[in-house]
Every structure is written in structure tokens, then in C-alpha cells.
Amino acid sequence: MNLQEKGWLKVLPEEQELARLDAQQKELEEQLVSAELSLETAATEIERFKQRYYRAVGRLYAELDELEAKISNARLKQAPNDPNVRAHAKASEERAKRTAEEAGFVESQPDSEPEITPTLKQAYRRAVKLMHPDLALTEKERLRRTALMAQINLAYKRGDLAAIEKLIKEYGEDPEAIVGEDVASRIVKTIRRIAQLRRRIDEVKQELEALKKTDIYRLKQTIEEQEANRGDPLGDLARDLKRQIVEKQRKAYA
């Protein structure tokens, strides 16, 4: 390469093209790895925030809905023939059931690691660079890498550095490493990889955009912004819910 760049050796146009494509591929690989990392990090942080959120208010919402169901059932007893009252009682009972399920499900999930360390991020980068399915050229290899990638993502989510390093070690050499082939074949393969990389980068970006539009992400952002300004919105919400519960209890047992 160096010799060619310095013009000491005669460089064929195909070889020039290959070098350009190689550089482009490297650049796109970097981009992809960064994009995958931010997507996975966002998803992991959301998961962690979700647990925090449900632990703070899940049970309170469940309690509140249960009380509301109780109240509307009591109303139904007073006016058993009113279709509106009946519909309301039914709806609030169903909601109470759903809420209880939702709050209970998240509560039963295991605790996650407190935070994502830089070391973990680096390991993730290395693993993705090595094993990303969009660097595969055959369907077989792609499927193999897809399974590996899922394992990497899971390990990252758990904060399991050792598992990622083990995956890297076991992966070994790239079976599709482009060596010892003629320039034309290498150009073809590189062009294909570049196309795949571009497609995946777009996909990841779209996924990240979609993620940012979800309620849970917006909730997380809102709460974290408030917390950065020394607010305690989650605590305030919990206190508000407790107040509502007290009020509903008064109503329910009045």
C-alpha cells in the first residue's frame, strides 16, 4: 500500500479503486458500530429506566385502579340498570386487571446492572466490528453472525463484559476474510459489503429515531431533564398517586 501510494510501484486503476473502496468500507464499519452502540445503549437505558419507573409508581397505579374499580362497582350496585354505570364499572375493572398485570410483570424481572461502563462499550465495539451480520457475504455466515450478534446484545444489556470477551475470543478468524483473491473479486465483495453496511446504518438510524418517539423514551427524557434541574418528578408523581389513593379510599369507604 505504502509503496503504491508513494508511486514507487505502478498502481493499476482497479487496485486504486479497491483501495478507495477499502477505506470507504472501514469508514462505514466505524459508523455502523457507533450507530449500533448508541441504539443498544438507548435500549438498555430504557430498560433500566423502565424498571425504575415501575418500581416507583407501578404498584401505586395498580392500587389506584383497583380502588376505582371498587368505587364503580359500588355505584353499579346502586344503579344496576344504568348502562353507562355498567359500562364504566366493566371498563374500570378491566383496566385494574391490566394495570395489575403490567405492574406485576415488570416487578418480577431481575435487577439490571447499575450502569454501562466505558470498558463494556469498547468490548461491544470490538465484538460488533468483528461479528456484525452485515459484513457477511453468504447467507450461511450471515445467519451464524446474526445469532452471535443477538448474544452480544444480550450480554451488553446485562452488563456482562466477560461474556462479550469470550464471544470475541471464540469467534477467531473471519472465515470470509478477503485474502489471496484477485482484485476483481475483492472489488465485488467490497462493493457488496459497502451496500450492506449502508443499508444497515440507515436501518439502525431509523430504529433509533423510532425509539426516540416512544412514550417510554419521552418519559425518560422528561424525567431526566427535571432531575438534572434538581427536580424529583418521579417522586412527585408517586406522592400525587398516594394522595389520589387516599382520596379514593375515602370515597370507597364513605
Add this chain to the structure above:
Amino acid sequence: MEVSLPISHMPKNEQLPATVPTNSTLPQAQSSGLIARGLAAIQQSLSVPEKQDAESLFKKGMRYRNDEGGTPQNSEQARAYFLAAATLNHAEAQYELSLLLGEYNEWPKAVGWLEKSVSLGFGPAQQYLAKLLSDPLIADHLSNPNYDESQLYRQASAWFEERAKAGDPAAQYDLALMHWNEEATNYSPEEAMRWMKAAAEQDHGFACLRLGEWLLDDKAPHHNTEQGIYWFSRAAELGKSHACQRLGDLYLLGHMGGRYASKRGEKSSQLIPPDKNSAVSWYERQIELEKERGSFMGAQSLGRLYLFGDYLDQNMLLAERWLLHAANAGNLDSQRLLGSEYTSGKRLKRNATAALHWLKMAEQNSSSSKHCDQYQLGYFYEHDNDNAPNYLDAIMWYRNAADQGEYRAQKGLGSLYEFGRGVPTDYVQAYKWYALSVANSYGKPGIRDFHAVAIKARDVLAQKMIPSHIAEARQLASDWLGNITSLHPADYELAREGLVKGAS
């Protein structure tokens, strides 16, 4: 070697590997109910409108506070609007916010807003602070320790007087109550009557009620029965159901002492000759007015009058009608009464099916005294079931009640175990429950007779038992008491003592 253009090596599109999603952590598309609700709640709390002026914010808050103008009551909203107005130095909003915060026991904040309102010269806030100045809930959080109660009080009454003179009925009412207070420096029944009348004449419902109350007080110098009745009926017309009840009682008894006055040994002088028909029509008016608010006290009370026949002619048909009216609407006392009346058959015709229905409704409905209703159900299944005793259900209900420390259910459970009804005979269990019944009825003056009966049942059983079994049963009873969490601490202490003292 084949030489070809790179492009010919390119696989066709369909040969490209299929896209397989690699990211397993993507959130599910389905939206989660609790997350959307949390987001909405937090966004709303952050976006209380700021552009509106304090007065309209305050008014909105009052609408949420008082369930006015088609706005359903919502303390959260009220609080948010009050807070917004209070921050803009709206004295009344500060006062209302302070009351609301007090209801939630957030005293430091409540006192802070109260002091702000006082400093802006808001009369009700001054009066409130004067009244509660020595209350530690308030006093501990005051930022200024130098308030003077009588000065605050003077300021407040000046504030009310200014508005009362301007014709504000609410201020006239409050001012009248201030003058009525015997401990106040400006105590003056004449002034109180004058201002209360002024408010009542402007159709202030509570003022009419209060004025009627004062005029019917036969010990007061301004006593005037006719005028008292007039103002009560005015209050009734303004929708105050309490006025109907007071008028009903007055016509029923001829005096204002209330139905339980004679039971308490109080003498009330006769104001008018009793008139049962008028009494009943006032009670019926009360029931009408209460119905709009979802209250059924009047129906329950009229049903009782017909049932027991102490003051009205006994009439089972009407008694049943009014009690059912209240019970069907969820009135707990009526449900209990119907349950016991249909069981005993002393007054209403015995009806086991109906009795069971109402006992069960009462059990579902009651909260703090659920164990009593559970005991009643157990008793019903043991003794009053139409076909035959149903010991299995009796045990179930007794057990529920007994586990909460209901002493009658514990004794009932003991006897079922002693005589092997619904369960195999088990003296150890029987002794355990008898002993707990003794413990839980210990030291309570109202149930001394029961306590003695429970001791007797336990000791008769003990004669049939060997000492090691008795010791085991006592241990079980003691363990039970050690594990129970639902007893009131005072009752728990008594029961502990009862278990030890009653054991000898």
C-alpha cells in the same frame, strides 16, 4: 482463468442474504398503559398555564375543589391551579392551597402559604392562624414566631366586618360565627344574630340553618320557635337536608333535644305539640334531598322509626320499604339491620334467604368492622340456616373473623372443634380458640358477661383434657397472638394480659 467484469459477479438481488433483525432489545410496538399515563401526568404537571391571571387560575382551582359548574372534583387539578395563582400573590389562593395541603398533612408547605396569605391581610387566613396558633402542627413550622393571637383575631374580624357591611353573605356568616364565640373578645350574641340574619336573608343556606338552630334554643334570650321553624324550612328549601332532619325530629318529639335525649337522661322543654304526620313528611323530604347526594341516612333512620315503633306507630311494611331503599343503595347499617331482622323474625317476617343476602352484602360492604359481619355470617350458618346447620360455612366465616381477633367467632370456633361439628373433634384446637376468646374479651367493660361465659366454656373443656394437651393448646394460643398483626395495639396489649391472667 475466467476474466470478466466485476459486475457479472454481483449476485442478483434475490440472492442477497435476507434481512434478519439483530437487535433484540427494541421496545415492543404495543404501547404500555402505565407509561402513557405517567408521561401524561408529568407533562401536565409541568404545563400548568402561566399566562392566565391569578384570579381566573384561582377560580378554576375552586371549580375543581368544590365540584362546581360541571367540573368534577379533582384535588390534583385544584392544587395545581391554586399553586399557580398563589405564586402570583393571590391571597385567597394561598389560603385555599394551605387548607388543601393541610388535608394531605403537608404541614411545612401549608404553613408557609398560610403565612404568606396572612401577610397579605387575608381575613380567613388570619382567623385560621389565630385559631390554630398553639397547635404544634402549625406552630412547629412558623417562620415568624411572634404572632399575636388576639391581634390576628382583631385583624380578621375587621376584614370580615368590612365585607359583611358591603353585603357579602359569606362574610356576614363568618362574622356572625366570630361574634357567637363566647371566648372571643368581641363576643356578642346580638351582633351574631344580626349578621346571621343578614346572611340568611340573602339565602345563605348554612346561615338559615344556623339561625334556625339559634332561634329554637329555648335557653337563649332571643328564643323564638316560630321564627326558628321558618328559617329551618328556608334552609330546607335551599337544599339543606340536615334542616329537614331537624324539623322532622322537632315535629316528632315536640322539642329540639333529639331522639336520644331522653335515653341520655336530658330534659328538653316542649316547644310545639308533636305531629307525627308532619314529621314523616319532613323525613321524606330529607330522603329526597339526600338521594341527590347519594346519602341514605334519612331512609335508614325512618325505617328504624317504623321498625321499632318507639315514636311512630310500628309499621313493618314501611319499615321494610325504607330499610330496603337504603340497603339497596349500599347503606351498611340498613344491610346489617335487615340481616339480623330477617334472621330473628322478631319484627320483620323471618326469611333466611333474605337474611343471608343482606348479611353477605354487609360483609362485602364493611371495612373497619368486617370481622363482626363475618362472625354474624358464621353464626347464621351455625344456628339460623333454614334447612340444617351448615357447619362448613360456619367454620369458614368464624375462621375469617377469628383470625382478626373477633372473640365471639373464636368462641364459636372453639365449640365447633369441641363437639366435632364440621371438623373432627379436636380438644387442643378447641381450647386454643376458647383461650383466645377469653384473651380478646378480657378487660373490656361492655362484654364482661361474655368473658365469663368464655372462661366457663374453656374450663369445662379443660376437665376433659390431659395437662400436656392443655399446655400445647396454650402454646398455640400464645403463638397465634404473637403472629397477629391486625389487632389495635391497645387491644393487643389487653389480649396478651388476658391470656396470661385468664390462664390461672
